Amino acid sequence: MSSSQAVPATHLREPDPYKLGRAPYHGGSGHGHGEPPGHGAGGPASKRVIVGYGFWIFLLSDIVMFSGFFAAHAVLQDATAGGPSGKDLFDLSRVAIETGLLLASSFTCGMAAVATEARSHLWTQVFLLVTGLLGLGFLIMEAQEFAAMIAEGAGPQRSAFLSSFFAVVGCHGLHVTAGLLWLGTMMAQIFVKGFRPNILRRLLCFNLFWHALDIIWVALFTIVYLIGAGA
Amino acid sequence: MSADTNHDSESGDVAPGVEGTSIRAGVQGYLIGLGLAVLLTAASFYTAGSGWIWGPGIPVALVVLAIAQIGVHLAFFLHITTAPDNTNNVLALAFGVLIVALVVGGSIWIMGHLNHNMMPMQEMLQMQR
Numbered sequence: 001m002s003s004s005q006a007v008p009a010t011h012l013r014e015p016d017p018y019k020l021g022r023a024p025y026h027g028g029s030g031h032g033h034g035e036p037p038g039h040g041a042g043g044p045a046s047k048r049v050i051v052g053y054g055f056w057i058f059l060l061s062d063i064v065m066f067s068g069f070f071a072a073h074a075v076l077q078d079a080t081a082g083g084p085s086g087k088d089l090f091d092l093s094r095v096a097i098e099t100g101l102l103l104a105s106s107f108t109c110g111m112a113a114v115a116t117e118a119r120s121h122l123w124t125q126v127f128l129l130v131t132g133l134l135g136l137g138f139l140i141m142e143a144q145e146f147a148a149m150i151a152e153g154a155g156p157q158r159s160a161f162l163s164s165f166f167a168v169v170g171c172h173g174l175h176v177t178a179g180l181l182w183l184g185t186m187m188a189q190i191f192v193k194g195f196r197p198n199i200l201r202r203l204l205c206f207n208l209f210w211h212a213l214d215i216i217w218v219a220l221f222t223i224v225y226l227i228g229a230g231a
Numbered sequence: 232m233s234a235d236t237n238h239d240s241e242s243g244d245v246a247p248g249v250e251g252t253s254i255r256a257g258v259q260g261y262l263i264g265l266g267l268a269v270l271l272t273a274a275s276f277y278t279a280g281s282g283w284i285w286g287p288g289i290p291v292a293l294v295v296l297a298i299a300q301i302g303v304h305l306a307f308f309l310h311i312t313t314a315p316d317n318t319n320n321v322l323a324l325a326f327g328v329l330i331v332a333l334v335v336g337g338s339i340w341i342m343g344h345l346n347h348n349m350m351p352m353q354e355m356l357q358m359q360r
Binding site for chain 1: 244245246247248249254257258261264265268269272275276278279280289290293294296297300301304305308309319320323324326327330331334335337338339342
């Protein structure tokens with residue numbers, strides 16, 4: 001009663017919070033040592049934790065998939081086949097604006113999460129709407145960039161470098177598009193169903209997804225655009 | 232954070248993206264993250280645009296800045312921390328980083344050596360004659 005019940009509230013002040021020096025677990029012998037032997041072994045976690053963790057695993061596998069596109073781009077960066085290189089094509093001020101839009105949308109998405117924690121319908125919807133508009137602005141700028149490049153004959157079929165460029169940046173753009181569809185769905189679901197536990201879990205996953213997109217964009221603007229334009 | 236989400240702490244684990252603080256602290260965390268991310272982004276674009284770093288060192292500086300910014304995003308936006316309730320999340324992240332490093336680093340390494348060792352196409356054609 002005394003020691004085991006106090007663990008959740010005070011685990012940050014424990015001398016061994018990671019339970020590295022855990023006592024041997026006498027399973028099922030009825031000893032009742034009380035102390036759970038380690039993370040996850042004290043009983044099943046709540047559904048919110050399990051859903052969030054599972055989605056985190058999905059996001060990491062998505063990032064692993066992106067790493068393949070990044071590797072292809074890094075290998076094919078100089079394979080321009082006599083066509084235009086990154087130095088000729090990339091407009092870094094446009095990339096800076098795109099970066100700002102996506103970073104701001106990541107921030108407003110976090111604000112929506114804070115508003116959800118406070119159970120404020122109005123502010124959650126407002127911040128989700130701002131997030132969506134910023135994301136839409138990002139997508140429009142990217143589409144304009146792609147259209148301009150294709151119009152001047154630098155489409156994906158021009159060289160291996162451009163194929164890999166359109167693959168990696170386009171894949172990120174597709175993710176943003178899917179995220180926008182998801183965001184619209186979430187806004188409608190909050191409007192119709194309110195803050196039910198399952199809706200809250202979906203919102204948590206959407207937040208993770210949107211922040212992960214911004215992480216991929218950080219790698220993208222650095223490796224593809226900044227290094228590509230300078231090299 | 233209200234009481235009905237705090238029951239997570241009973242199991243000793245926390246989902247990624249869950250912060251568990253007041254509104255004020257939550258907004259503050261996101262603001263700090265935004266400020267640091269803006270600073271690092273500005274530093275990246277400035278480094279690429281101006282010649283204040285020795286030319287061949289620019290890609291290295293950019294990669295370092297990007298890794299720092301990804302760390303900021305993970306800590307302040309995704310709330311992946313080193314706290315005991317985050318061990319599972321951090322372990323999954325570590326595995327993801329390992330795979331990404333193997334795929335990207337291995338590809339660049341192997342393909343660089345291949346390009347280096349490959350005979351130029353002209354010479355190859357001449358030998359076949």
